[in-house]
Amino acid sequence: MANSPEMRASDADRDRVAAILREHTAQGRITMEEFHERLEQLYESRTYGELAKLTADLPDVDMRNLPAKKSAAPAKKDEQHAGMQAAWGAWAAASGINWVIWIIVSITSGDLIYPWPLWVMGPWGVILLVSTVFGDNKPKRS
Structure with a gap:
């Protein structure tokens, strides 16, 4: 059954239109002032x-197929992923603590x-070094 213009709208309908207005604002079709008025x-x-x-007065927006947002800073090819950086940080912290204990005892x-x-x-x-040098340095996606 088609929705006639006289039919009552639900809160979910209003939320969908609000999402569409936000998307048009993000794409620059309407200003923030117009967005708030609407x-x-x-x-x-x-x-x-x-x-x-x-x-x-706005074109249709397919909310299911929005373009992916670009990250602010593109990742460099040689940059380590966060898991490898965390592993090196844990190694450095544990090594530092052990050396401080060794110095105090000595x-x-x-x-x-x-x-x-x-x-x-x-x-x-050694394990971290081999993983860093020969690993793919890309986070695993599931």
Whole structure:
């Protein structure tokens, strides 16, 4: 059954028209001032006919197939993804803490003790290095 202009509109109908008006504002077809004026009229509208008048001078917008928004800063090819950066950060933090503990123990004991932090940071660092050099450095998409 087709919606006649005299039929009452629902809140969901008004929300759809509001989304369309937002999209036209984002695309530069209407100014923010016009957007706010139309939005006020939108929430005072009661029928489909009144809703149709708000977008009569605007082209149809397919809300399902909007263009993807471009990111503000394009990612560089050689840039590591966030997971690899976090792994290196965790390695650096753990290594730093272990070296501080080693220095404190060496100073308080009066002897230079065996540098055991190398056993913590060595294998972990080698795995990270191999992953960084030979990995694809792209985040996995599911």
